[in-house]
Amino acid sequence: MLDYVALEADLDSEERMIRDTAREFVDDRIRPDIGTHFEEGTFPEGLMAEMGELGFFAPNLEGYGLPGVSETAYGLLMQELEAGDSGIRSAASVQGALVMYPIYAFGSDEQKEEWLPKLGTGEAVGCFGLTEPEHGSDPASMETRAEKDGDEYVLSGSKTWITNSPVADVAVVWARDTSADESPVRGFLVETDHDGVSTNKIDEKLSMRASITGEIGLSDVRIPEENVLPNVSGMKGPLSCLTQARYGIAWGAVGAARDCFETARAYASDREQFGKPIGGFQIQQQKLAEMATQITTSQLLVHRLADLKERGDLRPQHVSMAKRNNVRMARDQARIAREMLGGNGITTDYSPMRHMANMETVYTYEGTHDIHTLILGQDLTGIAAFE
Numbered sequence: 001m002l003d004y005v006a007l008e009a010d011l012d013s014e015e016r017m018i019r020d021t022a023r024e025f026v027d028d029r030i031r032p033d034i035g036t037h038f039e040e041g042t043f044p045e046g047l048m049a050e051m052g053e054l055g056f057f058a059p060n061l062e063g064y065g066l067p068g069v070s071e072t073a074y075g076l077l078m079q080e081l082e083a084g085d086s087g088i089r090s091a092a093s094v095q096g097a098l099v100m101y102p103i104y105a106f107g108s109d110e111q112k113e114e115w116l117p118k119l120g121t122g123e124a125v126g127c128f129g130l131t132e133p134e135h136g137s138d139p140a141s142m143e144t145r146a147e148k149d150g151d152e153y154v155l156s157g158s159k160t161w162i163t164n165s166p167v168a169d170v171a172v173v174w175a176r177d178t179s180a181d182e183s184p185v186r187g188f189l190v191e192t193d194h195d196g197v198s199t200n201k202i203d204e205k206l207s208m209r210a211s212i213t214g215e216i217g218l219s220d221v222r223i224p225e226e227n228v229l230p231n232v233s234g235m236k237g238p239l240s241c242l243t244q245a246r247y248g249i250a251w252g253a254v255g256a257a258r259d260c261f262e263t264a265r266a267y268a269s270d271r272e273q274f275g276k277p278i279g280g281f282q283i284q285q286q287k288l289a290e291m292a293t294q295i296t297t298s299q300l301l302v303h304r305l306a307d308l309k310e311r312g313d314l315r316p317q318h319v320s321m322a323k324r325n326n327v328r329m330a331r332d333q334a335r336i337a338r339e340m341l342g343g344n345g346i347t348t349d350y351s352p353m354r355h356m357a358n359m360e361t362v363y364t365y366e367g368t369h370d371i372h373t374l375i376l377g378q379d380l381t382g383i384a385a386f387e
Contacts, residue, residue, distance in 0.1 A: 002258050004296045007303050015073040021054060022080035030084035035348030037210040041203065043087065044210075048167070051092055052122020056081070058096030061104050064116035072306040075251035079302075082252030083259040086358035087211030089252040094163045095119060097245035099126030102172050102187055105240070106232040111189060115170065127168040127199075129159035129190075129216045130238050136161075137371050139174075140235050144218065146188060148179035153228065155188060155221045161365065165214035166201040168192050172229075173216065174238045187229035187237050196221040207361040243316045246366050247309065250322035251302045253362065254295060257330035260337035260352040261291045267341050267350070278340070287340060291333045298326040317379040324372035331359040 001023075003009075011019070029050065037044055051057065055067060056077060062068030082089035100119050103111055118124040135141045144157025155175055165171065171190045176183040192199055198217035205213065229237065265288060268279030278284050301322050308314040334356035338345040346353055363369050371386070378384045 002261055002292060002295055003299070004292055005300070007299055011072070011076075012070075014069060015076060018059070018069060018073045019076040019080060022056070022077050023083075025050075025054060026080055026084035026088075030088055034085050034088075034210060034351075035354065038085070038087075038354050039209070039348055041205065041209045043091070043167075043212045047088070048091065048095070048125050049122040052120065055120075056092050056096075057120050057122065058100040058104070061096075061100065061116075064104075064112060065120050066100075066116065070306070071247075071309040072303065075248070075302055075306050078248040078251040079255035079258075081255065083255035085210050085354070086252065086256060086362055087208050089248070089255070090163050090208065090211050093245050093248045093252070094128055095122075095126055097248055098128035098241050099170070099172050101244050102128075102229060102232075102237065102241050103189070106187060106229040106237060107189075108226070108230050110226065111229070115189070119170075124169040125164055125167050127162050127164040127171045127214075127216070128241065129162055129165075129171050129173040130242075131159060131161050133158060133160050137368060139238065140185070142174065142176060142185070144173065144175040145183075146175040146177050146179075146186065148177070148225075149222075151225050152222045153177075153179075153188065153225060155190065155218045155223065157218050159216040159218075161202070162199075162214055162216050164212055165192075165199040165216050166212050168199060171197075171199075171216055172241075173218070184233045185235055185237065186233060188223060189227040189229070190216075190218070190221060190223055194221050194223065207357045209357075239316070242366055243319050246319045246323040247305065247314075249362060249366060250298075250305065250319065250326045253323075253326040253330040253359070254298050254302060256355045256359065257291075257295050257298065257326075257333045260330075260334045260355050261288070261295055263351050264288065264291070264337035264340040267344075284340060287336050291336060294329045294333060298322075298329050301325060317375060320367065320372040320375040323367065324369055324376070327359060327362050328369060331356065331363055334359055 059067050059069045060074040103115050130139050146153045146155045173188045173190045177186045196219040199214050201214045268284050269277050271278050305322055334352050337352035341350055374385045
């Protein structure tokens, strides 16, 4: 696999083991059928339990049966999963970074003990409800409300583009607590079997087709007060979760791009035209050289982010730069790889066009490319362009 400047030579034994386990899992369980799942719009049955059994959910957290591996190991896991398909990485990323992380960081001891072990093993599946039909890039304008009524909260509103929601047992829902001064945003653990909860599936997608995507409808849903995440208030809660998830996305995009490169390189070595492999022609070599350079640059960026995260120096703006750069890179390299495959590249027999379609979603979700550009612009100038 492409590792041009030998970054993986510095991995420790645990990091290598996690990388190899995830790579083998993708080779055995994802690659053989992912084209069919993409075409049919299905998520591989039983995969969440299998990933849980292998410890793929929030392995960088400690306690509650979680191993507490390095941030590099976690990144490598996301990289290998997305080399298989963005929908597979997304399922694991949501479960770990957007469901388990907020419970771990902001939950009560009782919430952690109840949910983290079974989410970690895949016995339970979670989803994260922030985006609304009318509020994507501006989540602070959310309309979902929670009104305190005795020792319960009554939630009303809707969320959309929610990975895992149709199969989720619990949703981390962000809503405005209208019972408190200034209606702060709070996090609520909503079990999806409550009366008034609906989790309709979104079909007819042209991207992320092997991902389970849906909505969360909340119609006067009553949940006990103990289901509120007690240790956070305001937009810091959901935004800190997104920082964790975007970190994984930046690594995952490298995996998708690397898979496109490896597919194109192999094809260029095997496909003969005009009496020799097409990899022997200058234009194809130029494409491979540029792909390798762009992927290597993105690898350097995420490995550096892992070091910063380990020592507590990682800022959300660092993650914005990596998410913005690496997803754009993967989107571009997938297109170039598809070019090299010619007409064969539009079939499900080859991965680049599937990755290219998926990257259109990854380019948009968890902060659009444009929003991350403005986050960096504000950090560099001190002036907020979106306020």
